[in-house]
Each structure stands twice: as structure tokens, then as C-alpha cells.
Amino acid sequence: MIERLQISYLRNLTPINLAPAACNVIIGANGSGKTSLLEGMFLLSRGKSFRHNQPKRYIQHHKDAATVHAKLSDGRTLAIQKQADATTILRLNQTTVYNQSILTEQLPTLLIDPSTMDMLEQGSASRRQLLDWLVFHMKQGFHPQWIAYQRLLKQRNSLLKQRRHLTHVQLAELRAWDKGLASHAALIHHYREAIFEAWQPYFSESIAQLLPAYAEQLSLSYNAGYDTSVALDIQLNERLDQDLQLGYTRIGNHRADIHVHWRSIRPIHKANEHLNSPLAAAADSTFKLPILKEQAANILSRGEKKLLITALRLSQLPLLLNTGNDLEASVNDAKLSATPVVLLDDITAELDDRAIEILLSTLAQLPCQVFMTSLTDSILPLVYEYWEKPQVFHMKQGSILPAQ
């Protein structure tokens, strides 16, 4: 759990120095800096902002760098400094580290915010990241494989981009990379598939709570990004000409995706209603209605999609925290080294009262730390219902106002 949080020169924030509790509510007007505070914690955990890629966009105007520092309750300290030229300095326990994943491991953050609410309609990247967040924290071997895969893929794509025709030497090099890609791909798929399987029942449980009317109708599927019954290098070889035309690699783990499907339910008929009367059954046009299947994004209303995305994210936490049965525990081979931090940005504007109550009551039962932003204090009665000693911070023009 974050015991102390310090943020300097991030957007409009005046240097922040907070001692957060298990549940924290940040209240303030539009533009007061609430989201920037969440952005700071996300930056520390992931090495990037959830709003802009370029550091110069979020580093305070006329400053050279933004810094976020956190002290965890077990004494560990984490720090990140982002400079305008995108140089990043990372520290764990005052020692410089060179790999963001080291900090990510120490501070898992789960974000539920308005920008992620379009995830079903966007390209596959955000849905793939959703799965990979779980896989990263639950499967120790995943990250090194993913890094090695990405490195080879980058080399391959830059060769494809330069050339329409390859020399013999380049072809031999490409084949060697493809072999490497194939072996990383098989493992990455293996990790993702195992975590996906373990995640599904949690997703169904969250849907039953947040979208009960669709409990029987929504399901998830995982697409590996290539045909996993054939080694990836064989498939890459078969489609080399197409990839050369395109200038990039079209299949592989980097194209994996998560889909949410909707299917209709057959109308339920009263017992024996049609058995004695085949003519009546034939006359009833609903009797033989086929089961319809669709992408959930094409069926659900905007509000329902938000609930679905909330269910996707929320269902990850109990799995990650191993609050389920031993079967799920056996899937998790990476011991979680820190309390997950849940960042809820402006949920009152996104979700209805019932959904907010389900979200908060679920989070209050889990060993996680919560930071939520709100324009008004209308959320406080609910927060006090579920947490014993929440911290309430009021923000104005980038500063936390002193407690009254």
C-alpha cells in the first residue's frame, strides 16, 4: 500500500505530499488536478501516462521534469522522473534501476476511467493490454518472453519495411528470427491462454452482478493472433510475400485480442405446451428461432458497455489477489509483491448509482488500495458505508486544501 505519495511538476499540480489511506477520495472542480494525481501514480507504475505519450505534454509548463515518489507500507520506495526529452530515471529503494517492469511489479495499478470506456470499439491493443496486465502479474515467465518477441518483431518489421525483395543473406536472417519468434510465441500464447481460462468465471460473476440481464448471454473469447495449431515460423514463411507487400508482420501474438460475444437466448416455452400440438408449434414462429451471435459492442447501449468494461476490469482483481479457489492459485506462479492500487477516475459521471455501489462494495472487500476522484462530495456517504477510515482530499487549482 502507498503510505506516502509525492508528486512534483506534473501538469498543474503544486508539489504534492500525501499520506493516503486504504481508500482515498479526491474531490475538486473541473481542471483542479484530480486526474493528474491518478496520472502520477499510473506513471510511476507503468512508466507512461494514460493520457499522453509525450512527457512534455504532462511535465509542468516551464519545468524540465516531472517526478513521482512513493513509499510503500513495507518501507520500499519507488521513484520515477520523466524529462522533456523522454529520458526516464527509475529508482527502487534509492537505487537506479533500468527496467520499468521492476517498478510495475512493485506497484500494480488498475485504472477505470472514461478514456478506457471505448475499449470495445477501439483496436485490439487496449483489450490485449487488459489480458497482459493479468498475465504480467501472474506469470513470471511472461514478460521476458514478450520483450524478446517484441525485439525480434521490430527487427523483422524494419527489414520488411525497407525491402520488397530479400537477398539470400537477408532471407536466412529472417528465417532465423522467425524461428525465435515462433518459440517465444508458443510460450506467450501458453501463458495468455492459461490466465484467460482462469479469468472467465470471474468475468461471468462480475457480469451477473453488474449486468444481470445479460448473465447468460455474454461470454469472452481469446484470439491468439495466429493459428496456434501450426508453428508461427511456418505460417510466417507461407505469408512472407504478403508481409513484404504490407511492410509489416500481420500475424502473431502482437495481434492477439479479447472479444466479448453476445448470443440470444431461445424463448422459453411452458412445459409440454407444444408437445401435444405440432401444428401449434409450427404456427409459432418463435419456436424455431435460431440463436443469434454478435459482438457485444454491436448490441449493448453505451451505458451497458461501460458496465461491461467495468466488469472486465473489476473481475481481474479477485483473480490476481487469489481470493478464489486453489485451482486459480495454481495458475498464478508469480507471487504478488504489493497491494494493487485501483484508480477510479470520475466514476460518478460514468456509472449509475447501482453500478457504483457494486464497484465500491467489491473493492472494499479486496485487499487493494483505492483512489477515486469526484466533482462533488455526493459519493462520500457510500464510501463511508464501505470503508472505516477513508481519506478525503479537496483539490483546488492543483493544490490539496488543508483538512478542515
Ligand SMILES: Nc1ncnc2c1ncn2[C@@H]1O[C@H](COP(=O)(O)OP(=O)(O)OP(=O)(O)O)[C@@H](O)[C@H]1O
Ligand atoms: N503541462 C501542463 N502544465 C501545466 N498545467 C497543465 C499541463 N497540462 C495540463 N494542465 C492543466 O492542468 C489541469 C489538470 O487537469 P486535470 O485533468 O488533472 O483536472 P481534473 O480535476 O481531473 O478535471 P476534470 O474534472 O475536468 O476531469 C488543467 O487545468 C490543465 O489545463
